Amino acid sequence: NMAGWDADKVFYNNVNGNKVDDAEGNANNQSSILSKFTKFIITFQIDNSFIYSDQARQRYNQKQKYMEVNIDHVRIFDEDLADNLLSHPSVYLPLFEEAAKQTVERQIGPAKTREKPVDPFQIILSSSSFATPIRSLKSTHITRLVRVPGIVISASKIQAKATHVTIACKTCQASRQLAVKSGFSQISFPKICELDAKCLPNSTYIVADQCRYIDQQSLKLQEAPEQVPTGEMPRHIILTVDRSLVSRTVPGSRVIVIGVYSVLSHMAKGRRAAQTVRQAYMRVVGIEPQEGSDSALGRSTFSQAEEREFISMSRKIDLYSYLSSNIAPAIFGHADIKKAIACQLFGGSQKILPDKMRLRGDINLLLLGDPGTAKSQLLKFAEKVAPIGVYTSGKGSSAAGLTASVVRDSNTREYYLEGGAMVLADGGVVCIDEFDKMNPNDRVAIHEAMEQQTISVAKAGITTILNSRTSVLAAANPVFGRYDDARDTTENIDFQTTILSRFDLIFIVKDHRIESKDRQIADHVMSLHENRSSSIISFGEISINKMKRYISYCRARCTPRLSESACSCLQDYYIQVRTKVREREQNGLPSAVPITVRQLEAIVRIAESLAKMTLSNTATEQHVNEAIRLFNVSTYDAITSGAVVSEHVSPAMMEEVQKAENLIRRRLPIGSTTNEKYVVDDFSRQGITQAATR
Numbered sequence: 001n002m003a004g005w006d007a008d009k010v011f012y013n014n015v016n017g018n019k020v021d022d023a024e025g026n027a028n029n030q031s032s033i034l035s036k037f038t039k040f041i042i043t044f045q046i047d048n049s050f051i052y053s054d055q056a057r058q059r060y061n062q063k064q065k066y067m068e069v070n071i072d073h074v075r076i077f078d079e080d081l082a083d084n085l086l087s088h089p090s091v092y093l094p095l096f097e098e099a100a101k102q103t104v105e106r107q108i109g110p111a112k113t114r115e116k117p118v119d120p121f122q123i124i125l126s127s128s129s130f131a132t133p134i135r136s137l138k139s140t141h142i143t144r145l146v147r148v149p150g151i152v153i154s155a156s157k158i159q160a161k162a163t164h165v166t167i168a169c170k171t172c173q174a175s176r177q178l179a180v181k182s183g184f185s186q187i188s189f190p191k192i193c194e195l196d197a198k199c200l201p202n203s204t205y206i207v208a209d210q211c212r213y214i215d216q217q218s219l220k221l222q223e224a225p226e227q228v229p230t231g232e233m234p235r236h237i238i239l240t241v242d243r244s245l246v247s248r249t250v251p252g253s254r255v256i257v258i259g260v261y262s263v264l265s266h267m268a269k270g271r272r273a274a275q276t277v278r279q280a281y282m283r284v285v286g287i288e289p290q291e292g293s294d295s296a297l298g299r300s301t302f303s304q305a306e307e308r309e310f311i312s313m314s315r316k317i318d319l320y321s322y323l324s325s326n327i328a329p330a331i332f333g334h335a336d337i338k339k340a341i342a343c344q345l346f347g348g349s350q351k352i353l354p355d356k357m358r359l360r361g362d363i364n365l366l367l368l369g370d371p372g373t374a375k376s377q378l379l380k381f382a383e384k385v386a387p388i389g390v391y392t393s394g395k396g397s398s399a400a401g402l403t404a405s406v407v408r409d410s411n412t413r414e415y416y417l418e419g420g421a422m423v424l425a426d427g428g429v430v431c432i433d434e435f436d437k438m439n440p441n442d443r444v445a446i447h448e449a450m451e452q453q454t455i456s457v458a459k460a461g462i463t464t465i466l467n468s469r470t471s472v473l474a475a476a477n478p479v480f481g482r483y484d485d486a487r488d489t490t491e492n493i494d495f496q497t498t499i500l501s502r503f504d505l506i507f508i509v510k511d512h513r514i515e516s517k518d519r520q521i522a523d524h525v526m527s528l529h530e531n532r533s534s535s536i537i538s539f540g541e542i543s544i545n546k547m548k549r550y551i552s553y554c555r556a557r558c559t560p561r562l563s564e565s566a567c568s569c570l571q572d573y574y575i576q577v578r579t580k581v582r583e584r585e586q587n588g589l590p591s592a593v594p595i596t597v598r599q600l601e602a603i604v605r606i607a608e609s610l611a612k613m614t615l616s617n618t619a620t621e622q623h624v625n626e627a628i629r630l631f632n633v634s635t636y637d638a639i640t641s642g643a644v645v646s647e648h649v650s651p652a653m654m655e656e657v658q659k660a661e662n663l664i665r666r667r668l669p670i671g672s673t674t675n676e677k678y679v680v681d682d683f684s685r686q687g688i689t690q691a692a693t694r
Helices: 027-043 051-061 071-077 079-087 089-108 304-314 319-325 335-346 375-385 440-444 447-451 515-529 544-557 564-586 597-613 621-640 651-667 676-685
Strands: 066-070 122-126 145-155 159-169 175-179 204-206 212-222 236-242 254-265 278-289 365-369 389-393 404-408 415-419 429-433 454-459 462-467 471-476 505-509
Touching: 027 051, 027 079, 027 089, 051 066, 051 089, 066 071, 071 079, 079 089, 089 122, 145 236, 145 278, 304 544, 319 335, 319 597, 335 365, 335 375, 335 471, 335 505, 335 544, 335 597, 335 621, 365 375, 375 389, 375 429, 375 471, 375 544, 404 454, 415 462, 447 454, 505 621, 544 597, 564 597, 564 621, 597 621, 651 676
Parallel strands: 066 122, 122 278, 236 278, 365 471, 365 505, 389 429, 429 471
Antiparallel strands: 145 212, 145 254, 145 415, 159 175, 159 204, 159 212, 212 236, 254 278, 404 415, 454 462
């Protein structure tokens, strides 16, 4: 059976064996369906409110040519009508739109009193039914309404699609109109004039001024990263939206699309393809945003049982330690880092000021340290437990891959945007491993995304701003591979201050050689390899899915603010730290990480995340004290760590190092280079040891 929208392109597959009513050929049947839809719009009510009748009149008064309808309401009104709408949308949707138009015409009075005729209405559908993943779309879904979740990765420019084409004959000047179906359908252009057989062949042409057009846009919908099986490539499908659905979404948005699963004939280059092979696309009739939901499960709401469980869980004594101990329980130690990652997963509160300025609520972390300290494993776990997580490596990532790239369509030769990792992870966590191996030019590209949480693109005639409201969890090695205690922090960290100031917490992870700690780590690793799971079960008491759902619930339900006592405590601490750093710089000890207002806001975000864990609406002084403690053991510890440690170096050695440093400063100007062996040999002749010089 040929479907109505994409004639000569879309085919219906009657898999259920039910008899299909020929609505197009039966005028009585069309009239019956039209009257049912009209009755639904006029009479359907919820709580004594005629929602669709009022909505139609309101949309018309606001010059809006669409009406939003929930399919569940149609099912309550007439179950058979809803089933037919899902099974044969190409027949029933145009009648639904005609019913909406007729309803508005009745409400505004007779045609004589109108200034102009009522424009056609568009029906935008929504539903709460189970979503079908892109991988599950089969031939049985063709010409049916389907609900598909995913991420919009590209959007084309808005184009004009002709709905009625006016053609005229060059010989007899006769003209007529041809209707064009929606989607990617085409019309068969007549080669001869059908009004007068005496006219010459190929004499017809299109009168562009008399054609009728609508807006149309093409989108590309891709599977969410957490839905892609291991080792598989993410799949995508082409979408076409028109009229009021145009420009409703941007690349990087997580949406649930309702549309007609259609197919069109695919023509290969240079030869005709087999007409039985069809390329699939979706004709969209509704777009729902998917905000703060666990898109892998396809749920954006929480059941009452889940809410009761999460509320009782938030009242658990010492929930902070309970959650942090369940962050990567197979990794020994790193208690403060696990607590910081727990704070990052919950995040702070985003604030929008009266002047529309937005202050980010996401927390950025940097793990800098020796190899073999489980940095990458922490990143992998954070990517799994985050509601939206993307893992990438610094060496294999470019600026365009992290932010956004401009791609040229092979068919239309137009440029369109494809979002990168930081756009696809909007509302989640981006884990970047080997952060120090990135090209410095590529690293600069994420500066805007980390602070302003937007990505500005001005390439190939495309000027737009994409959202990237993400937290960044990065891991890097020091300049010399391992952290060198004989060198200052500024020498170990090879990052510019512009990128370091954007990280809320910076942890320096050192591999200390302590016998008692080494014995504990060795025993823990051996227990993993011997499958002694009892020692791990005592740590990991909560499943990853449950923790992921609890994080989503807290982020959606709670936005804490600081109390007055907590604000005064933070002000005093910030002034105190700035004073200490200023004194260090006056004594000739440069700071590797600058202390700015960003660090003050970082402590505020950490305190808010601690309050959000317990579903508290106020961040108290207790939360601020814990946030200050985390800041002291991370960023502030990285600032104050000196070149040498007095417990391991004798005073005579420190005096010799200071003497060598003064000689180097007097001999070599800033920015110059020289042979290291020459300097070491020269200082050795002056009585300075090689270790002190190096």
